[in-house]
Amino acid sequence: MSNSTAAYGALKDRFDRLAALQGAQAVLHWDRATMMPEGGARARAEQQAALSLIAHETLTAPEVSDLLASADATASELAEWDRANLAEMRRVHAHATATPADLVTRLSRQKSATEMIWRKARAANDYASLAPALDQLIELVREQAAAKAEAFGLDPYDALLDGYDPGRRAAEIDGLFAELEGFLPGLMQEVMEQQDAGPGALALEGPFPVALQEWLGREVMGFLGFDFAHGRLDVSHHPFTGGVPEDSRITTRYDETDFTRSLMAVIHETGHSLYERGLPEEWRGQPVGRARGMTIHESQSLLFEMQAGRSAAFISFLAPRLKAAFGGEGPAWEPDNLLRHYRKVGPSLIRVDADEVTYPLHVILRYRLERAMIAGTLRAADLPAAWNEGMKTLLGIVPPDDANGCMQDIHWPSGSFGYFPTYTLGALAAAQLFAAAKGAHPGLEDALAEGDFSPLVRWVREHVHGRGSRLTPDGILLAATEEPLGTAAFRRHIQARYLS
Amino acid sequence: MSNSTAAYGALKDRFDRLAALQGAQAVLHWDRATMMPEGGARARAEQQAALSLIAHETLTAPEVSDLLASADATASELAEWDRANLAEMRRVHAHATATPADLVTRLSRQKSATEMIWRKARAANDYASLAPALDQLIELVREQAAAKAEAFGLDPYDALLDGYDPGRRAAEIDGLFAELEGFLPGLMQEVMEQQDAGPGALALEGPFPVALQEWLGREVMGFLGFDFAHGRLDVSHHPFTGGVPEDSRITTRYDETDFTRSLMAVIHETGHSLYERGLPEEWRGQPVGRARGMTIHESQSLLFEMQAGRSAAFISFLAPRLKAAFGGEGPAWEPDNLLRHYRKVGPSLIRVDADEVTYPLHVILRYRLERAMIAGTLRAADLPAAWNEGMKTLLGIVPPDDANGCMQDIHWPSGSFGYFPTYTLGALAAAQLFAAAKGAHPGLEDALAEGDFSPLVRWVREHVHGRGSRLTPDGILLAATEEPLGTAAFRRHIQARYLS
DSSP, X not given: OOHHHHHXXXXXXXXXXXXXXXXXXXXXXXXXXXXXXXXXXXXXXXXXXXXXXXXXXXXHOHHHHHHHHHHHHTGGGSOHHHHHHHHHHHHHHHXXXXXXXXXXXXXXXXXXXXXXXXXXXXXXXXXXXXHHHHHHHHHHHHHHHHHHHHHHTSOHHXXXXXXXXXXXXXXXXXXXXXXXXXXXXXXXXXXXXXXXXXXXXXXXOOOOOHHHHHHHHHHHHHHXXXXXXXXXXXXXXXXXXXXXXXXXXXXXXXXXXXXXXXXXXXXXXXXXXXXXXXXXXXXXXXXXXXXXXXXXXXXXHHIIIIIITTSHHHHHHHHHHHHHHHTOOSGGGSHHHHXXXXXXXXXXXXXXXXXXXXXXXXXXXXXXXXXXXXXXXXXXXGHHHHHHHHHHHHHSOOOSSSTTXXXXXXXXXXXXXXOTHHHHHHHHHHHHHHHHHXXXXXXXXXXXXXXXXXXXXXXXXXXXXXXXXXXXXXXXXXXXXXXXXXXXXXXXXXXXXXXX | OOHHHHHHHHHHHHHHHHHHHHHHHHHHHHHHHHTOOGGGHHHHHHHHHHHHHHHHHHXXXXXXXXXXXXXXXXXXXXXXXXXXXXXXXXXXXXXXXXXXXXXXHHHHHHHHHHHHHHHHHHHTTOHHHHHHXXXXXXXXXXXXXXXXXXXXXXXXXXXXXXXXXXXXXXXXXXXXXXHHHHHHHHHHHHHHHXXXXXXXXXXXXXXXXXHHHHHHHHHHHHHHTXXXXXXXXXXXXXXXXXXXXXXXXXXXXXXXXXXXXXXXXHHHHHHHHHHHHHSOGGGTTSGGGSOOHHHHHHHHHHIXXXXXXXXXXXXXXXXXXXXXXXXXXXXXXXXXXXXXXXXOOOOOSOGGGOOTTTHHHHHHHHHHHHHHHHXXXXXXXXXXXXXXXXXXXXXXXXXXXXXXXXTSOXXXXXXXXXXXXXXHHHHHHHHHHHHHHHHHOTTHHHHHTTTOOHHHHHHHHHHTGGGTTSSOHHHHHHHHHSSOSOSHHHHHHHHHHHOO
């Protein structure tokens, strides 16, 4: 065994240990959002800070640089996946070493503290109680962005973005978002006019008990292929997918007057979960075996929620099951009427409940605001006014309060800046992927009409999930769809679904 | 600041970090027993092994020895609690350094694997599927016992025992258990004859829905002073108390044909939880702030379950509430009849459901068997026969199968050897403590008759909980009751309750 082979082996051992630590962090994070009593927050913050610091130390120990240099020397002798794995090790290491250890600890504590304050502040619609903690957090994130910017020779916002979506740059997003802003407002108006002229959606009469909604959510997860021996469904303020590939935990939230949103949240998170479960098993614990950033991740959730989940084919399968589950009666429960509910387009306040036509406008607002916060030109105290003004410009409506405005999302209070644009990039990617999957499997929609997602799941396992992090995000997309990331497929999808 | 003051400060920082790591481990452990889907076991084992190893490294790093030596040099200048804290640091460090790092990892993995196998094996009543893993685990525990024995100059079993109950030795247990064996079988016969001669217990007609039992459990936890902002109640195979003092998580299990056992398990675990919550807050994270071993811990659960929870006073308070909760009718729901249920004495198969008179016999059986396993004279393959023979000798009954025999407890499959005797030592201590508390507060039982546990809780907070690990286990007992640990108070308690 050569020195460089030994070095690469030692790196793999270290990344296995890092993966175990990150898995432990994922459990603590999930527990905090779903199970932890409020009084556990301080102790949990200490636990999370300790694990963050240890993970950071594991990555940034001086011997890692030496091992990387030694392994690099003969990287060309490695097999293809190992070479990609080594490249990912280098990338992860570069992100870690760019952030000083004491900043990792301060960030971890401030994220935990701000998130707990946000939970109360949002419930009480009391933005003033959140602003000071948010300002402190923004300052720490800016410190991190500056450190990474210097290390990578990037703009600070790009340096943060790169952590969520490897290789992505704001200049590219600016171009894509400008295209969307070019056609979306007009499309939205056209769709709204057409919907106003047609028959309105008949009300679905509730209440819809939580227990029934949960039962139905599990049913639908089963249709999508969720494996309950390797995962759970629970409740949290903000739906998310947590845990590890072997133990994938999704959450939703319930509203007894409206089952439609919770059910689609379940399908959305199941899409994320299927991605994690489908990552290449032989590379578990190694960087190349991880999910390829948040744009590809979101493409998987939206593929199942927006593309397949709201297709006429699947809704026709779902309708009689919803009717039976809730004891519904009459034409309101027919597929056509359910489609009217699931395809209603119009400006709204809450991003996670927005339709797919207006959703990018919510993201564009957040993208602009967070770039200003990272640039230091927008302080927490000025966020509500900037938010409300942006909502007015982009969507034509103004939130009645901050709970329905700038406090609605967990991302900023939990320290995630540079994450929001990946939602819309993911929507663009999902449209491309669904078109490609249908091209490869002409019977795919017939299968959905029978509740059978397996052709779609098989296709994404091969073309997306199974690739892990061997290709770049755009490399995965290009290999799967033969097109780079763009707005064309998304635009065709919107036109076909809403204006045909 | 002198060098030794600096050294002690550096040790405190390190033990804070260790406490955060152990808190994270506690969450992973709780989650595995309550929430984790079966398929998550392998990944969880890796997470737990990584954290065990890191905790071990944190304690055994070479600089810790140096810091301890430096701090020791001027220990006499420290305040009393700090001196006790330093002594505890030394004790914890000695236990850790006695076990080699690779053994820590192998033990952690084997414990996780064996416990998961046990879950299936017990459910399927298939001891053969458990035996090989149990043998491997016993070998590793013996390896650990031998290493600690050599380091401490103790017998291997004593070395394990010391980890659960600091300072406890088998020779002392032999003496106490011999006294119990001297009078318990005769007492048991006498009680059974008296109970047979009296009116039998009227049946409590079920079913008792899980949701109602859970609601009632929470009610009763409230009477005891459980703070739900700092804790939870959940379900697991084997009831336990987990988490950390600020986030104390208890579990129970439900049987829809019998509510009585689950409810007492809730009271039992609440007793453990109150101890954790009542530990001195200013010493959180430091060794002297921890609970003082498992004998004192069990004395707190049994104080609430056996001493206070089954007192005539509290049962008279509980009876009308049980009756109302389950819609019960007639004389079966009167306090006298409930007491007959809660005080029924006789040999039984399952330790956790045993009455307090026969319970020590269950423990004596396990104590003998685990001493033989650690001595290397009893292998897993021979355990069922030895178990059944011991049950016949001690309790006069033989289990129909291993699920109700040697597979009933989680302790051995999860690697806990040297733990069982503390259950009975705790029962002895609980009898002493309750007698002392009643002596100090003559109105204590009147308060229980009104569901008011606060006089008892205040007394144990002062005399037990608040002491942390500043005294030895026997030191706590002596200070609180003016007597060393013995069997006399327990014997008086049994005679007064069952033969008066």
